Amino acid sequence: MSAITTLSLRHPQGDTPIHVGAGALAACRPDLAAWIEGRTVFIVAPARVRELHGEQLEETLAAAAHRHCLEVPDGEEAKELRVAERLWAEMLTSGGKRDSRVIAFGGGSVGDLTGFVAGCFLRGVEFLQVPTTLLAQVDAAVGGKTGINQPAGKNTIGLFHHPWKVVADTELLGTLPAPEIRSGLMEVLKMGILSSPKLFTRLEDGLEDLLAGDPQALAPAVAAAIQGKIDIVERDPTEKGERRLLNLGHTLGHALETALGYRALRHGEAVAYGTLFATRLALRRGQLDPVIADRIGGLIGRFRLPELPAVATRDLIEIMARDKKARESGLSWILPRGLGECEIVADIAESEVLQALEPFLTDPFVG
Numbered sequence: 001m002s003a004i005t006t007l008s009l010r011h012p013q014g015d016t017p018i019h020v021g022a023g024a025l026a027a028c029r030p031d032l033a034a035w036i037e038g039r040t041v042f043i044v045a046p047a048r049v050r051e052l053h054g055e056q057l058e059e060t061l062a063a064a065a066h067r068h069c070l071e072v073p074d075g076e077e078a079k080e081l082r083v084a085e086r087l088w089a090e091m092l093t094s095g096g097k098r099d100s101r102v103i104a105f106g107g108g109s110v111g112d113l114t115g116f117v118a119g120c121f122l123r124g125v126e127f128l129q130v131p132t133t134l135l136a137q138v139d140a141a142v143g144g145k146t147g148i149n150q151p152a153g154k155n156t157i158g159l160f161h162h163p164w165k166v167v168a169d170t171e172l173l174g175t176l177p178a179p180e181i182r183s184g185l186m187e188v189l190k191m192g193i194l195s196s197p198k199l200f201t202r203l204e205d206g207l208e209d210l211l212a213g214d215p216q217a218l219a220p221a222v223a224a225a226i227q228g229k230i231d232i233v234e235r236d237p238t239e240k241g242e243r244r245l246l247n248l249g250h251t252l253g254h255a256l257e258t259a260l261g262y263r264a265l266r267h268g269e270a271v272a273y274g275t276l277f278a279t280r281l282a283l284r285r286g287q288l289d290p291v292i293a294d295r296i297g298g299l300i301g302r303f304r305l306p307e308l309p310a311v312a313t314r315d316l317i318e319i320m321a322r323d324k325k326a327r328e329s330g331l332s333w334i335l336p337r338g339l340g341e342c343e344i345v346a347d348i349a350e351s352e353v354l355q356a357l358e359p360f361l362t363d364p365f366v367g
């Protein structure tokens with residue numbers, strides 16, 4: 001077993017320790033045993049994750065008085081109100097109390113749902129995040145944002161409810177399909193551009209091992225990305241300002257996901273294209289050293305993203321205009337200024353975006 005790194009996120013509700021590394025779940029067994037001793041424990045997981053890794057989690061739960069597995073649909077379908085309602089009902093009929101324990105065991109969708117369910121149940125019960133995807137380990141499980149979707153918008157209903165602890169065991173990532181690793185690594189790259197030239201260089205030096213999903217190689221990269229997120233979230237826990245930097249690549253990325261019906265590109269892949277475009281905008285504005293822009297483009301190129309599907313410039317502009325109307329503060333762009341430094345640009349004229357976007361859609365890797 002390799003060394004486990006323990007990080008800590010200070011937030012308005014207290015402190016959340018975050019344990020990262022290959023074998024972190026086994027290493028946390030004594031802490032977990034004390035937390036669940038004599039309690040009713042609810043484990044929220046999709047069938048697939050339980051089949052793959054359920055045994056490993058079960059081994060840590062022997063001290064609980066009662067254990068209930070609450071099965072949820074896979075992926076985004078878990079983040080629905082009817083699923084949350086079913087969980088609350090099952091928890092109540094199984095004797096759930098204010099001091100019961102809840103465990104999120106799955107990807108970001110399971111973590112978002114479980115945090116929301118735990119945050120509302122009897123006005124808030126403690127929950128543990130055991131993220132099983134790379135994206136959830138480096139991003140979704142950290143920072144206290146929880147929520148579900150509404151037909152009118154993703155993540156529109158939710159609350160800040162921080163977990164008691166996060167256990168990011170990189171051994172659990174061994175069963176993830178390669179595109180899920182790539183998508184999660186894009187979030188790691190995002191943190192490198194945002195706040196850590198060292199992390200960016202680590203990706204440049206070892207991308208192939210990381211893309212291969214090696215748990216030992218992934219552990220320090222996951223820890224560094226989480227530390228980057230912690231630094232930002234501690235300064236702006238409720239996203240009043242600086243935390244919006246975490247949306248690097250999301251302005252165009254979200255428009256691409258919407259235009260392509262959330263099917264052709266995974267979230268991290270859309271963010272990768274969005275980050276390339278933000279880099280191009282920064283370069284065109286004379287705000288970014290071309291050498292740095294080349295390094296960002298070169299590294300994203302090595303991710304071997306699926307080709308950008310044909311999408312009309314007009315459609316993207318319209319979706320971004322709709323997003324802009326939906327926010328009282330307008331549409332913002334996160335633009336890199338260097339490695340480890342980005343800025344929030346409140347508004348960029350549509351004509352400027354259009355001029356950059358047309359050639360970008362033809363060839364995202366040139367310019």
Ligand SMILES: NC(=O)c1ccc[n+]([C@@H]2O[C@H](COP(=O)([O-])OP(=O)(O)OC[C@H]3O[C@@H](n4cnc5c(N)ncnc54)[C@H](O)[C@@H]3O)[C@@H](O)[C@H]2O)c1
Pocket residue numbers: 046048049052074075076079106107108109110112132133134135136139140141142143144145146155172173174175176177180
């Ligand atoms: N709360 C936040 O701050 C935050 C931040 C970023 C993203 N998110 C949310 O996270 C969600 C996306 O998370 P995601 O990318 O983890 O997707 P996901 O939860 O949908 O999981 C992706 C797929 O991986 C499978 N899976 C999970 N663990 C596995 C494992 N170890 N081996 C094999 N397969 C496994 C799942 O069953 C699912 O099919 C979105 O809903 C997004 O809104 C939240």
